[in-house]
Amino acid sequence: MRLPRRANDAMLERIAAYWQSQLVFVAAKLGIADVLVEGPLTADEIATRVGAHAPYLNRVLRALASLGIFAADPHGRFHLNRLAQTLRSDHPESLRDFALMLVDDYNWSAWGALEHAVRTGSSAFEHVHGAPAFPWMQEHPEKEKMFSASMASISVMENAAVARAYAFGKMQKIVDVGGAHGHLLATILRSYVRLRGVLFDQPQVIQEAARSGFITSPDVSARCETASGDFFDSVPVGADAYVMKYIVHDWDDAKCIRILDNCRRAMASDGRVLVVDHVVAPGNRFDWGKLVDINMMVMLGSKERTKDEFRQLFSLAGLRLKRVIRTASALSIVEAVAG
Ligand SMILES: C[S@@+](CC[C@H](N)C(=O)[O-])C[C@H]1O[C@@H](n2cnc3c(N)ncnc32)[C@H](O)[C@@H]1O
CATH class of the missing domain: 3.40.50.150 (Vaccinia Virus protein VP39)
Structure with a gap:
C-alpha cells in the first residue's frame, strides 16, 4: 500500500529539483544515451567511452535511474529506457539539445537571479550578463546556434x-x-x-x-x-x-x-x-x-x-x-x- 506523502517530503523534492536538472544536463553533455544505443553497458564501460570517472559516473547513473532515467540491471549494466531515449542525439523527438541549452551556465546563472527579477521587476538575464538576451546571443554565436x-x-x-x-x-x-x-x-x-x-x-x-x-x-x-x-x-x-x-x-x-x-x-x-x-x-x-x-x-x-x-x-x-x-x-x- 502506498503511504500518503508527507507535505515535507513533497516540499523537499521541489526544493532540490535543481539537482535533477544538473543530473540530466551531465547525462546529455556526456552523450551517455548515445553510447547505450547498441546495448547496455556497465558504468566502467560507459566511463571509458565518454571520458568520465567511473565510480562517480556509477553514482550519477544510479541517481538518474532512481528518477526513471536509464535503468540498471542486476549485472550492473545500464539500459536505455523510455525517458533516457529522449536524450539520444538521433531520436526523432530528442530533448538532448534542449537539455544542453536550458541548463547551460548562462541560463543557470540567470535563473540564479530570479530573486532580483522579482524584487525589481526587471530581467534577471540582463542583471547577470549585462545585456538583454537576444543582443547577448548575437555576441555569442555558439550560444545562439545552440x-x-x-x-x-x-x-x-x-x-x-x-x-x-x-x-x-x-x-x-x-x-x-x-x-x-x-x-x-x-x-x-x-x-x-x-x-x-x-x-x-x-x-x-x-x-x-x-x-x-x-x-x-x-x-x-x-x-x-x-x-x-x-x-x-x-x-x-x-x-x-x-x-x-x-x-x-x-x-x-x-x-x-x-x-x-x-x-x-x-x-x-x-x-x-x-x-x-x-x-x-x-x-x-x-x-x-x-x-x-x-x-x-x-x-x-x-x-x-x-x-x-x-x-x-x-x-x-x-x-x-x-x-x-x-x-x-x-x-x-x-x-x-x-x-
Ligand atoms: C524564441 S525564438 C522563436 C523561433 C521560432 N518561431 C520557433 O518557434 O522555434 C525567437 C525568434 O525571433 C527572432 N527575432 C528576434 N528579434 C527579431 C527581430 N527584431 N526581427 C526579426 N526576428 C527577430 C530570433 O532570431 C528568433 O529566431
Whole structure:
C-alpha cells in the first residue's frame, strides 16, 4: 500500500529539483544515451567511452535511474529506457539539445537571479550578463546556434500539432515571422502541398537556416522563400497569414504592439495573425505555460499571456481576437483579424 506523502517530503523534492536538472544536463553533455544505443553497458564501460570517472559516473547513473532515467540491471549494466531515449542525439523527438541549452551556465546563472527579477521587476538575464538576451546571443554565436537547435528540437512535436490544428489549406501564402531555422514553416508546407511560405528572421539566423536543411528539403524548397530584417520595422507584405510562434511571449506589450501592427499593415485584406504561444490557464491547476512564464520573466523580462491579455493586446494593434485553438501540444493558436 502506498503511504500518503508527507507535505515535507513533497516540499523537499521541489526544493532540490535543481539537482535533477544538473543530473540530466551531465547525462546529455556526456552523450551517455548515445553510447547505450547498441546495448547496455556497465558504468566502467560507459566511463571509458565518454571520458568520465567511473565510480562517480556509477553514482550519477544510479541517481538518474532512481528518477526513471536509464535503468540498471542486476549485472550492473545500464539500459536505455523510455525517458533516457529522449536524450539520444538521433531520436526523432530528442530533448538532448534542449537539455544542453536550458541548463547551460548562462541560463543557470540567470535563473540564479530570479530573486532580483522579482524584487525589481526587471530581467534577471540582463542583471547577470549585462545585456538583454537576444543582443547577448548575437555576441555569442555558439550560444545562439545552440538556442536555435534546441528550439528546433522541442518544436518537432509542437510543430506537427500546430500544422494539424489549423486549416492552412485555405490559404495561398503565409509568413513565419521570427521563424528561426524554418522547422515550423517546413512542417506546415509539407502538410499543405499547395501552400507557399516566407521564412522571416534576422539576417544571421536566415543565413544559418539554409544550412540546417528544413526549408531546403526537396518537398518544400520550391514553395519557400526567405527574407531577413527587423520585425519592429516591417515584415514581408501580402500574405494571408502571419504566424508567430514563441515571438509575442518574448516582448513587453509596447514592443508586441509594434510587431502586431506591422503584421496588420502587411497582411492581405482578409489576412490574419496567428500567434502560437501558451495561453495561461486560469486557476491553480498545473500548466506548463505558468513555468515557461517565469522563464520569460528571468530571461527577457517578458511574459506568457491569458486569453484576456491577448484580447487587449490585439485591440491596441488594431486587431480583434477571433478564437483560441488548442493544439495537441501545450501551445495554442490565437487567431486575430483586422479589428
Ligand atoms: C524564441 S525564438 C522563436 C523561433 C521560432 N518561431 C520557433 O518557434 O522555434 C525567437 C525568434 O525571433 C527572432 N527575432 C528576434 N528579434 C527579431 C527581430 N527584431 N526581427 C526579426 N526576428 C527577430 C530570433 O532570431 C528568433 O529566431
